[in-house]
Amino acid sequence: MSAYKEVKVEGYQAYCQEVEKHKGKPVFAYFSGNKNADGVSWCPDCVKAEPVVRGELKNLPDDAVFLYCQVGERPYWKDPNNEFKQVLKLTGVPTLLKCGTTQKLVEEQCLKADLVQMIFSED
Numbered sequence: 001m002s003a004y005k006e007v008k009v010e011g012y013q014a015y016c017q018e019v020e021k022h023k024g025k026p027v028f029a030y031f032s033g034n035k036n037a038d039g040v041s042w043c044p045d046c047v048k049a050e051p052v053v054r055g056e057l058k059n060l061p062d063d064a065v066f067l068y069c070q071v072g073e074r075p076y077w078k079d080p081n082n083e084f085k086q087v088l089k090l091t092g093v094p095t096l097l098k099c100g101t102t103q104k105l106v107e108e109q110c111l112k113a114d115l116v117q118m119i120f121s122e123d
Contacts, residue, residue, distance in 0.1 A: 003062045004065065006057075008068070011070075013030075014044070014066070014080075015067065019099050027100070028067065028113075029099055030050075031090060031094060042073065045093070049110035056113055056117045060120050064074070092106050094110045095107070096119060
């Protein structure tokens, strides 16, 4: 049983606060389109990728933080000036990244369990 911690946030400010709060720990952020009342994201790839990513969480380092971040509704995400695109240089959702590194998986890469496992288990 791994001892990682999961935190769910929505929006860029909340994301930044959590990253700051867990400084010094390995933080892995998964960015997804917002979910509706039924818990389904407007982003079809996010819906497909989430079970793959969750299936690999067991490979996270013990003191890791898994940050599940909803990036907003589709119109906000589509705006090229949104903070996720401007500041974090995200190009698509889903994106999985190891904060503070260049390691990231974008869109269909998040559907590949072996790639997800690699990002979670590499030092």
